[in-house]
């Protein structure tokens with residue numbers, strides 16, 4: 001599964017970092033970084049993160 | 062033989078997420094989602110922020126603004142039956158009665174009807190008075206948000222403060238009237254609330270605290286001390302009332318929302334659950350007092366829990382005993398992001414652990430909230446997300462029950 005965050009709408013709420021810390025994290029400058037390609041096992045976490053994002057910025061495919 | 066018939070009433074964030082969680086947990090469930098608004102389920106937070114700003118500016122077509130608010134759904138078309146534009150009027154013999162007379166047979170009922178704004182008990186100038194909860198409310202208010210107009214906001218909770226900030230950005234004259242000594246006092250505590258009042262004043266808002274409204278006249282409002290304020294537009298942001306009237310006769314305790322046990326089943330009923338803003342339940346992270354929490358995160362958390370309960374019961378099992386979701390909340394005012402975790406509202410002491418409250422908006426501030434010496438919440442104001450994530454982890458550790466048997470069910 002591919003993970004993409006639309007940075008033009010992401011407001012850095014960090015809800016994704018909380019829901020799926022293995023996939024999303026903040027770098028020291030406070031920027032959002034994520035794992036772009038994940039396996040089946042992590043798909044549930046990615047979906048939880050996508051649901052938790054108040055801006056609906058996370059695109060899974 | 063089909064799966065259980067589940068009727069969800071309220072087609073917004075909590076109702077939609079419940080339908081999705083149910084279909085994931087119980088693919089055979091027959092779910093009906095009933096909503097009184099004609100719209101597809103949509104996201105409310107932008108209605109006091111960039112969403113209403115876009116409506117007021119009028120450069121983007123209204124339908125385009127709305128399309129951006131529509132909640133993306135994991136449901137396949139036809140996977141649940143949608144009954145939009147129809148209110149539920151009552152529960153009869155365990156089934157749900159709709160305004161059009163239909164009776165929806167239900168093995169389970171999930172109440173997700175949210176809240177509505179409380180109105181001022183004053184008459185006058187009804188054509189210029191607004192509330193803000195729905196897209197239709199936002200559309201009506203946006204039509205009056207014109208540069209130079211005089212806006213009076215009654216009630217300085219989060220929604221009132223956000224409207225004030227958005228209206229300033231749009232070039233209105235704004236007066237914020239709050240009966241309590243500070244804006245957002247209950248949520249933020251005295252020191253942070255006072256700093257936020259100063260922040261609003263620096264942005265040109267007239268903040269009048271400790272004052273209430275005496276009268277509304279044709280083009281002005283009169284305060285309790287006799288002061289008159291010219292008003293082209295009035296927003297009533299005085300808090301909320303739970304939409305639970307349709308549940309009268311269900312046997313549930315409707316004192317403030319719907320009183321629930323840890324499975325989210327309404328006390329006094331067998332098959333009624335509630336989710337989202339109307340759900341009143343105790344959170345063992347803090348104590349045994351049932352509370353309603355009006356945060357965006359709650360619909361998602363309670364939806365999952367409600368689906369777990371119904372799925373477990375359908376399999377003849379019991380759901381995991383504890384439900385302890387970590388609350389979180391955010392607000393945007395003048396480009397400042399306020400981000401809260403835990404329950405700062407329960408604290409009696411606040412400690413600034415980073416930054417300086419007098420410089421809110423200019424430099425990051427992080428405040429810890431404690432009750433009886435125990436950390437119960439943290440708020441960041443313009444804080445770096447990476448730093449805030451570390452503070453949140455500290456909070457999670459502080460709130461974790463000491464018994465390892467319990468901690469396994471804590472949702473972090």
Ligand SMILES: Cc1cc2nc3c(=O)[nH]c(=O)nc-3n(C[C@H](O)[C@H](O)[C@H](O)COP(=O)(O)OP(=O)(O)OC[C@H]3O[C@@H](n4cnc5c(N)ncnc54)[C@H](O)[C@@H]3O)c2cc1C
Nearest residue numbers: 071073074075096097105106148149174175337338356357
């Ligand atoms: C302007 C605004 C700004 C916000 N900003 C933030 C923010 O920045 N951060 C944050 O954390 N939270 C924010 N919130 C709160 C957040 O949006 C709510 O917590 C969330 O919408 C609650 O979802 P819900 O589904 O429980 O209730 P609601 O979204 O209120 O949905 C309830 C639905 O049920 C319908 N309904 C009611 N009665 C009936 C009936 N009898 N039959 C059928 N349908 C019925 C209602 O019309 C509505 O569509 C904001 C809310 C508003 C209004």
Ligand code: SF4
Nearest residue numbers: 010011013014016053
């Ligand atoms: S939750 Fe959404 S808005 Fe927030 S940081 Fe993650 S992707 Fe961005």
